[in-house]
Amino acid sequence: MRPFSYQRATDPAVAVQALSAAAAANDALTKAAAQPLAGGTTLIDLMKLDVMRPTAIVDINPLADGWSAIDPGNDGLRLGALAKMSDVAAHEEIQRHYPVIANSLKLAASAQLRNMATLGGNVMQRTRCSYFRDVSYENCNKRNPGSGCAAMDGVNRMHAVLGASDQCIATYPGDFAQALVALDAMVEITGRSGTRNMPFSELHKAPGNTPDIETTLRPGELISAFSISGRWPRSVYLKARDRQSYEFALSSAAVALDVREGTVRDARIALGGVATVPWRAREAEAVLKGQKFDDGLAQRVADAAFADARGRRHNSFKIALGKRVVARALQQAVTMEI
Amino acid sequence: MTAAAPEPKVNMGQPVPRYDAAAKVTGRATYASDMPLDNPAFAFLVTSAIAKGRIDGFDLDDAKRVRGVIDIVTHENAPKLKESKLFSNGGYAGTTIQPLKSADIAHDGQIIAVVVAESYEAAREAANRVKVSYTATAPSATFDSPGTTTAAAKGQSAQFKEDPEVGDFAKAFDTAEVKLTASYETPTQHHNPMELFSTSCVWMGDNLVIYEGSQFVYGLKNGVAEQLGIDADKVRVVNPYVGGGFGSRGSMTPRTAIIAGIAKRLNRPIKLVPTRDQGFTITTHRAETRHEIKLGASRDGKLLALRHEGAEVSSRPDAYCVGGTKTTARLYACPNVASLVSIVRADRNTPGFMRSPPEVPYLFALESAMDELAVKLNMDPVELRRINDTTNEPIGGKPYSSRSLMACFDEAAKAFGWAQRSPQPKSMSDGEWLIGYGCAATCYPTQMAPSAARVRLQRDGRTRVEIAGHEIGTGAYTVIAQTATERLGVPLEKVAVFMGDSDLPPAPVAGGSNSTASTCSAVMMVCDQIRQRLFKAVMPDSLTDKAKETVGISQAPATQAAKSDRPLDIEKAFNALGVGVVEEYGEWKPEGAPLDSFKAMHSGQVRIVGGHAMKDQIAYAFGAEFVEVRINRFTHEIRCPRLVGAFAGGRIMNPRTARSQLMGGLIWGMSSALLEATEIDERNARYVNDNLADYLVPVNADVPGVEVIMLSEQDDHINPAGVKGLGELANVGTNAAICNAIHHATGQRIRKLPVRLENIEV
Numbered sequence A: 001m002r003p004f005s006y007q008r009a010t011d012p013a014v015a016v017q018a019l020s021a022a023a024a025a026n027d028a029l030t031k032a033a034a035q036p037l038a039g040g041t042t043l044i045d046l047m048k049l050d051v052m053r054p055t056a057i058v059d060i061n062p063l064a065d066g067w068s069a070i071d072p073g074n075d076g077l078r079l080g081a082l083a084k085m086s087d088v089a090a091h092e093e094i095q096r097h098y099p100v101i102a103n104s105l106k107l108a109a110s111a112q113l114r115n116m117a118t119l120g121g122n123v124m125q126r127t128r129c130s131y132f133r134d135v136s137y138e139n140c141n142k143r144n145p146g147s148g149c150a151a152m153d154g155v156n157r158m159h160a161v162l163g164a165s166d167q168c169i170a171t172y173p174g175d176f177a178q179a180l181v182a183l184d185a186m187v188e189i190t191g192r193s194g195t196r197n198m199p200f201s202e203l204h205k206a207p208g209n210t211p212d213i214e215t216t217l218r219p220g221e222l223i224s225a226f227s228i229s230g231r232w233p234r235s236v237y238l239k240a241r242d243r244q245s246y247e248f249a250l251s252s253a254a255v256a257l258d259v260r261e262g263t264v265r266d267a268r269i270a271l272g273g274v275a276t277v278p279w280r281a282r283e284a285e286a287v288l289k290g291q292k293f294d295d296g297l298a299q300r301v302a303d304a305a306f307a308d309a310r311g312r313r314h315n316s317f318k319i320a321l322g323k324r325v326v327a328r329a330l331q332q333a334v335t336m337e338i
Numbered sequence B: 001m002t003a004a005a006p007e008p009k010v011n012m013g014q015p016v017p018r019y020d021a022a023a024k025v026t027g028r029a030t031y032a033s034d035m036p037l038d039n040p041a042f043a044f045l046v047t048s049a050i051a052k053g054r055i056d057g058f059d060l061d062d063a064k065r066v067r068g069v070i071d072i073v074t075h076e077n078a079p080k081l082k083e084s085k086l087f088s089n090g091g092y093a094g095t096t097i098q099p100l101k102s103a104d105i106a107h108d109g110q111i112i113a114v115v116v117a118e119s120y121e122a123a124r125e126a127a128n129r130v131k132v133s134y135t136a137t138a139p140s141a142t143f144d145s146p147g148t149t150t151a152a153a154k155g156q157s158a159q160f161k162e163d164p165e166v167g168d169f170a171k172a173f174d175t176a177e178v179k180l181t182a183s184y185e186t187p188t189q190h191h192n193p194m195e196l197f198s199t200s201c202v203w204m205g206d207n208l209v210i211y212e213g214s215q216f217v218y219g220l221k222n223g224v225a226e227q228l229g230i231d232a233d234k235v236r237v238v239n240p241y242v243g244g245g246f247g248s249r250g251s252m253t254p255r256t257a258i259i260a261g262i263a264k265r266l267n268r269p270i271k272l273v274p275t276r277d278q279g280f281t282i283t284t285h286r287a288e289t290r291h292e293i294k295l296g297a298s299r300d301g302k303l304l305a306l307r308h309e310g311a312e313v314s315s316r317p318d319a320y321c322v323g324g325t326k327t328t329a330r331l332y333a334c335p336n337v338a339s340l341v342s343i344v345r346a347d348r349n350t351p352g353f354m355r356s357p358p359e360v361p362y363l364f365a366l367e368s369a370m371d372e373l374a375v376k377l378n379m380d381p382v383e384l385r386r387i388n389d390t391t392n393e394p395i396g397g398k399p400y401s402s403r404s405l406m407a408c409f410d411e412a413a414k415a416f417g418w419a420q421r422s423p424q425p426k427s428m429s430d431g432e433w434l435i436g437y438g439c440a441a442t443c444y445p446t447q448m449a450p451s452a453a454r455v456r457l458q459r460d461g462r463t464r465v466e467i468a469g470h471e472i473g474t475g476a477y478t479v480i481a482q483t484a485t486e487r488l489g490v491p492l493e494k495v496a497v498f499m500g501d502s503d504l505p506p507a508p509v510a511g512g513s514n515s516t517a518s519t520c521s522a523v524m525m526v527c528d529q530i531r532q533r534l535f536k537a538v539m540p541d542s543l544t545d546k547a548k549e550t551v552g553i554s555q556a557p558a559t560q561a562a563k564s565d566r567p568l569d570i571e572k573a574f575n576a577l578g579v580g581v582v583e584e585y586g587e588w589k590p591e592g593a594p595l596d597s598f599k600a601m602h603s604g605q606v607r608i609v610g611g612h613a614m615k616d617q618i619a620y621a622f623g624a625e626f627v628e629v630r631i632n633r634f635t636h637e638i639r640c641p642r643l644v645g646a647f648a649g650g651r652i653m654n655p656r657t658a659r660s661q662l663m664g665g666l667i668w669g670m671s672s673a674l675l676e677a678t679e680i681d682e683r684n685a686r687y688v689n690d691n692l693a694d695y696l697v698p699v700n701a702d703v704p705g706v707e708v709i710m711l712s713e714q715d716d717h718i719n720p721a722g723v724k725g726l727g728e729l730a731n732v733g734t735n736a737a738i739c740n741a742i743h744h745a746t747g748q749r750i751r752k753l754p755v756r757l758e759n760i761e762v
């Protein structure tokens, strides 16, 4: 780890000020000299590994008073960026009205990590690509733009089959973001000119030619909250993984449905573990909407979700797996008691 | 009694709590890197990013500018060290690849520089700032990589003397009614003990103290002395607790002498704590292996022909080899056996022991093949083992000292509910889960090595046992204390045990599951010397000296507690002797140990005997393992809700610590079958998943049900303690048991480990 300065942000303006002061105009956010610290479970690891090298840390935990709300209302939900994963997962009303959110959090990481980690930090967590996390590999376009991609023809079992480019195939590893993207969440961003809201789906950027730019956030901007309109009691988060707990998804599906008399009125499907960003499967939703549900339909929806998928040497299995996960999640959502 | 502390059966000691339990759960147990040092400097390793080639040069400017950096050691200025031979060739080292000797790179992650600084953080930062330029050449990574060489193990590895064979395999296989040919594969695995591979070196004048988690303090002491060119008596290795070893700390690694040399030069204590990923390349690992098995049997299931061919990957210079055919060729009655072990050399670091080194890969192959044969024969796999059970091993015809294999199968089958299994594959399920039941035999050689011990008994019963054994988490302190208690008739609370220090009387490497048998036999013998002295003192003068010699010494082995066959009044004996303390030192060696055993023991060389290599018999511990696997129809996730094992290991010194070893073994075995594999990037021969987030081991949720059954078994032919050793018994059979269960669940035979969800086709 390299030396860094540490500052506690006593209010949002101080945090924003400290973060933007240290930023050079065209820094990628991930390379910015100042980084906000929430639970630290991603950031500190990457600093120890020498992958992230901020010179200034702005600790935003003192903002928790205002930024850790868990507010389920009648017509929507607001979640503060500093709410802990464990608190949200255990919240009774979240479990009842938004099972997809509660389960995406409960099935993530370990109890210890969930107690430390925040929602804001969670959506901003970085890829687990082994080559990215080991600086002894030169070739990583995400860490070292223009250097190539070691994973492309290397050990890539965990890598993405959707949304990849010829520059980077790293998987977006989190779980919660799939729930957000499925439920059309909005993200509230606090910056120099106050707060603004944008669709959560616009936060993450596919790698394209600039895999080092992962989000649309700019240095000096912070996520302060997430909001979701409506309630989604008929929703499911299904996660397939190598072990029973404490493991990232090989494939996951966040599904939320509105079903009346066997007909799917509204459908939201997002995919995890298989894509470079939290992946909304809109084509698949279109196949499902307005139809009577049966297993054949589930299959067609799953096929549509992976129509554009491309596998590489070790990760091709994720296409077939992903389809079965989608189909199963749909069955579970349709048949769940609410 | 609780599940954790099972009721002792016949020939079992008491399930007393661990001697070191309180120290461990309260964090007071001091591991190597916890040892307080006076004004230490901190070392951090720089390791190579290529697997083969040369270092053209270093750019150290940036690194040297980090505040607090004291020195950066590379091959250009490293302390000169003498070579050490491989442990199997009469040396101490686990590898002959000595880093920092030249600009050459022989494997990924080789140590290429050591940064020393005033703090760990500064050393690590500076290490990150070291720039290296290399000329890389294309390395050979593993099996099938261009540039590897393959040759028979026999003749090139001192560890592997003979490919066992008997009868005429070719003819018998040709004419057998039922035949099976199948190939199997196991991956590279790493031990990943909790404690990192730390080393601290402190010089006091010409004397060196090393704090390092080691499974062999005498080996390390002598090895480092040899490399530094100093008298071994000037080196002391201290590690009262070792945070797991699993074989990784059995032989000397290059780091220790390097750190000692730097500490000498800087005249300062130096502490090295390598990272988890460095641990993947600065020590050893379990090599990947391949197997071909041919079985020929009669219709009624009698094995007539068995051939086992194994291949193992090693490094370019070292012919490390586990050669498990020594076990698989002898496990079942079979008149015609052939075998061949080969070594494939690649540009890798030298592999080494890892928990049950030969048996894990080789029994995976054989016990999978036995299950396949049972399917071909349409026979219950347990019955196939029964038909081929034997009292004598087939190669040399020697009798097993004892063999409870089928008793284990029967007990475990009952506890598991094997009778409820419907034999057809794909015939059992529960909702979205396909269910499979599988089983396999497990075994591990009974091994012993020379050991010394010193025991001091005070008039008030306080007893001090000194032995340079190792507490690698197995319960060694506890069973040694129990041994002294049983032999001397003193209460357990009065026994203090000192281990993990090479200034104590020598004990063997904590490997090959020989520790309990060897150290307890030595401690028993020395306690008996004390009993003898005390008895002699209280015997009437009229007894002849010859009679006095035998009096008070238990004639039977530990199977009956000595105190019960002739109680001793310590108070009275001390009065008669007129002293306050009696102390005895003794050296014990197992039957058949070579003539130079005691000399070798003091110079840190291993003289293990046992297993198949005994003169008139063959000694193994046996067990049977049953598992239930569940495979999700949709996700193909594989889970293992139940592991049941029954084991017979001679005398069980302590059912609590024994159960814990066996339970850990079953879990490890499951992990090996379903999770653990070190991924190698074949393009550059580098390990990719070198951390505990990517190298998967089970979490609690993966092991909801583990049941351990210990059979009562008495074997008076092996060693005075009557102990077979359990540490490496339970993780052997599990690999095959799980694949056999997967076959039962899905009809699919998987012959390559680990089994992942993408390998399942439902």
Ligand SMILES: Cc1cc2nc3c(=O)[nH]c(=O)nc-3n(C[C@H](O)[C@H](O)[C@H](O)COP(=O)(O)OP(=O)(O)OC[C@H]3O[C@@H](n4cnc5c(N)ncnc54)[C@H](O)[C@@H]3O)c2cc1C
Residues within 6 Å of the ligand: A035, A036, A037, A038, A039, A040, A041, A042, A043, A044, A081, A082, A107, A108, A109, A110, A113, A116, A117, A118, A119, A120, A121, A122, A123, A124, A125, A173, A174, A175, A176, A221, A222, A223, A224, A246, A247, A248, A249, B693
């Ligand atoms: C072993 C392991 C297993 C894991 N398994 C899973 C899993 O299965 N599923 C899963 O979803 N996650 C998993 N995680 C990831 C874990 O959930 C994240 O590390 C965690 O959620 C990050 O939250 P944090 O508050 O600790 O973030 P930090 O580490 O503090 O921050 C992460 C990043 O986000 C930035 N940041 C933090 N807060 C904000 C904010 N409000 N606005 C803008 N930027 C911000 C930081 O600067 C930093 O770059 C695992 C992590 C580990 C170590």
Ligand code: SF4
Residues within 6 Å of the ligand: A127, A129, A130, A131, A132, A139, A140, A141, A142, A143, A148, A149, A150, A151, A152, A167, A168, A169, A170, A211
């Ligand atoms: S996949 Fe992306 S993160 Fe991984 S090595 Fe390639 S460029 Fe780097």
